[in-house]
Amino acid sequence: MSEAFDASSLERSYAFLDDCPENLFDDIVTLPIGTLEERVRGARCWQDALLAGGLPPEDAWPPAEIAAPVRSALAELKLVRFCKDEPELVDRLMKEILGAFTRQMDVLRSAVASRLRELEALERARLKEKSDQSRGKKSLSSPMALDQETLRRLHEQAMQESIQLLSSEDADLLATWGDRARAWAEIADVFGDLGEMLGRGWDFSCGVLRHTGWLDLLRLHKLIEQLPQLREIIRALGRLHATQGGESVAEKILVPVRRIEEERREIRTPLIPAEMRGLERSGEITRMLPVEALTLGHPRMRMLWHARRAERALLTYRVEGIEIDRVQVACDGHQEIEGKRPRTERGPILAVIDTSGSMHGLPEQVAKAIVLEALRTAHEEKRRCFLYAYSGPGQVLEHELDLSPDGMGRLLEFLGFSFVGGNDEVGMMMKVVARLKDKNWQKADVVFVSDGEWPVPATLVAAVKCACKEGVRFHGVQIGNSGRSGLHAVCDPVHIFQDWATAGGWAC
Template structure:
């Protein structure tokens, strides 16, 4: 590209493609100083540094640009993020171009139609430039404030950060970003649903404690196996010396002499009460099976919470069929956000099965969830029929894996589906053999509870929409 440029304009080859035409056709100043300034500005922003004085803009305009970068906090997000740096420079160039092109008409309004002093015109133009750059700073402040909020949400959900990655693709203007923030506010108002999520997942040993428990068990268990002999003190098989006790059969004759004395017999009774009578020490041996010496702990589901255990994983089956369209769909997605946040905070696994009609299934894993996947979840749905068998069979298959053994399943739906006899039998067998609990959350009304009750126990009915409808209008 540089070979076709006029001599002395090779700097244009260093311009990004998105800025090339804007820099070349810009009406302010000369081309070479303008191109040098933009290339240097991009390089300094990439290092997180403020722009240095150049030959293109006046000192007052450069000062206002530096103020814009600091005021909007855009400078920190430009560092090592070329997409953000290019977007900032592009906006600055567009504002300066707008000021330059509109200045003749603006000057008529600001300084009047007559011949104004050159100094007054420069001051008016400087005020106009400052005002336009101030509006741009406010625009970037709002944008970066949104990024910061979204990054906070992303951190709570355990997904990759969002800052500075989606400027070129236009995702910053995606409605799903705002849905994400709105649903986050909804979740704070649904206390009943939060309590339901906290019940999911059977108790399991805390991974941080498992090593210590294993070590203790190893120390308590005998090192050898097979028949062994253990010496048992007190068994009358062999005399091994003298000891003190309250056993009359092993008491020395010397102690019996105290019983015939009119005063010392009181001392004898006191020494017997204190197990202090001189007695023969006896012992014996007993054969034992060292392999079964200590009782082995049994795996089971405890009741309540304990310091050495934590909740198991969550398997969330979310109905996204056409019958869920509207507020029910929004509540269900709010449940997904809260489940992901809870799993991240408590170091629990969480799988979300989005399902619709036959063969329509999508799986989200909180350990590998990305921001684009989360945004797709918020703005899309299958919007077809309802096949509840597909996600439940996938969830039951997942329970066969060791890391998901202690998971519970939550089915979120409006109950508008059919349950086959084969599915009922498969769910019953899983409950019997694996001890899995299948919770149901009915988003709708009690008239549709029949299908949910064939699979889930218990079924939670959520039909109080009034508070959420008020939140939706906020």
Template sequence: MVDLQTLSLLLSINETQMVQDLVSTVMSSPQVSQFMHEHPLFFKNVQEHVQQWSQSIPAQLKNIPVPDDLQQEYILYLDAQGLSAEQFTQQSADLLVQLQHSDFHTDAQNLLLTLSQANAHNRKQLFIQKWREHLVSQVLSLEIIFAEQERERMLQQLELRMQVAGELDETLAPQHPGKLWDLTATHLLQGNSSLFRHYASFLTHNPELKKIADALGRAATQDSSAEEQINRVETAEWQTVQHEQVPDDLVGIHQSNELNRLISSETVLLTEPELETVFYKQLAERRLLNYQFMGQSRSLETVMSEQRTFGETQDTKGPFIVCIDTSGSMSGYPEDCAKGFCFALLQIALSENRACVIMLFSTDVVTYELTGPEGLQEALNFLGCSFKGGTDLEPCMQQVMHYMQQARFSNADAVVLSDFIAQRLSVETEQQAQQIKRNGNRFNAVSLSRHGKPALMKIFDNVWKFDTSLSGRVLRKVR
């Protein structure tokens, strides 16, 4: 069976002009023109998308079969073309009979009648020429039908993608559309895109989270071999002090003079008049046996801290791999902070054309590819889920390191969001992480609690603290 592209080539029909006209028609359509006016940063994305589509048109023509009657007529045309002038004159009557179902039949009759007095050679040449023009017209008609269908299909596709891009432009790509256009292939979002607006607003009210995300985004270009700059800055921090006056835990027995913590056996001295003076002597000398308590007290103090900065290099920025604690202690405001931070990373990933993968560690590791083909839907699924998991960081770190060993995740920035109230990582995992660091990857952490275990965070290259407690929130408002 002959396809439309083959027949076009046999008849020497130039498809290039048709494709160019098709591209011009799509790009100048009212829908596209209005979108370009409102969102000029997407012009290059739309143009490249339409160009890629136009390059696929010739291949699509191969899949369009030519109607049987047109195929038979073309074969008859080739046979007639191969006849000599005398043979053509002799067989012209039979030729008309075979063309009786063709649209060219009437024109063929009139043409042979008009050329009856012409010499045989000219009669054949003119007839074949007019017949070819008819066949070309038939093929062009089929191509026009195909082109019209393709134009409508492309405009419908563009309208859906432009609608998604227009809705999410300000929330997901406020600076540069980057990779956002690629994600708009997910036309029907099975969720509420208002989640994107919610977390965009959340970041506006919590700018410190956005600053941490921006700092993480620059981590790939921080060169530790560059000149180090140390700045001393004054910050307000909560200080934890071990204090005996806070009766949290009983830690032992010691000598003191506190009657309210007196061991009951010491009161025996008061039962005998001659021993009573011994009791008061030991009381004055602070040598009575007392229960010893120990607890923590917290106070807000101004401290001087050092901030180290390094020069930036031009290294390629790698993907983000975010590992999130979904334990019960992370529900509520910490959960919103974790999702808001991931939303900020998604904005950076889209603007800088970087991959972004979210992992939730619980009994199982749940993964969301936010910049994959279904990235927008994956992002909605993640932002809409609830944190009701566990605190086992070990399997999630193993999954993160498995990703980092893949070529597409070279120079990656892994970041763990947790309150870090969990068990320590195994020695094997820490050693494996150190090995992966030597390959150019980085491990970072964002601690969402002031009670995080320092021993658990020593594995990370950078640790940012964001206190999600009520006092931490109030302190940020005061600042």
């Protein structure tokens, strides 16, 4: 007698498909490399490794000769670092990687088949020549047949020789992702880890690189690398939230606490026959009353018994028992601990750069380099940053740091713009003071970058002193002037760097 068919066995045998990424299902199923289970496990391993910012182990699926060109291409592109925690990017890249595996497999199979035909022809010629020499005359018979062992040996030889001929890098993968990876690398080198700003978008990356201000941005980045003092200035900004007396004292803090407890629940169920609770009608023979058993034994009443059982109308005992169910229950509460209460030490940044005629050239480039570093710092420390570029009366350009693609375009325009006019420090400072009265900018620090070659009206000094009474600090960055200037009258401290002139050949 054959065994009964197990309907769940089919589902169990294909349970590994649950790990298959849904968007890669068609690509994985049609791959000509390994078994279906190996392909699913291997593709999941590659996807998880890329999301973690790395590559799977060397011994992972597929075989090394198929995966090596893909690994080499990814290493040259330096693309893996951009994949960390970027599921959309990884999904797109995985499709290209699986396609590359298929291409490499097709190339390898074609090369092996071609080389195997050559080796078989050579082997048959060798055997025929040997046979002719043994017979002493030339044979006109059909080509020599090769045994299975010889065919296996020739196939292994063809495989090894074909693997040596495979390209070291997957050319299609390099062509598809080369420009994109270079674009991301250039943007990342300038802006740092700005994942939100990059967006990993092909159109956006190319749009940034085609912008007229992009070359200026690259030059500013190189200037920052030459002038580490810039970073020190920006790091000193925005400490208005620190309490008096330095380090915070130990305090009692109530923190939310969640505990997981096991709770026992009693569930009454008829599946546990532990207690009789009355009578009921059912079709259960094990619980039927003795009178029903008598009916079953009667020669004429037996058919009636079978009919009542089919209708589940037999008189039976109603039984039930108690099942103990253990469940995990989360209990919320609060716990009092002793420690240092976290506090925010840094506020927003207001950066003001002088783009008047006296700042033309390297001084203006240094000022914009400071702005770029302020943007990088603001993003890294989750701080707001507002930029001003000014010159004469009515000549003010404003920009708030925005990580959207439109915001990037405006930033590039801002960094590439210059008024090259006169000076209107009073009008500019009044705009800054007005913004400092906004509740969102009350804790901001101001960095003022200029050569200081302008007069200091009393109204400007009064406006700055009024803002300083509210706790605002004005940092000055004076470029190329060692003496006291208008910047000293409104800023404290003032950073002076004459050696910045060596960064581009600008003479003080």
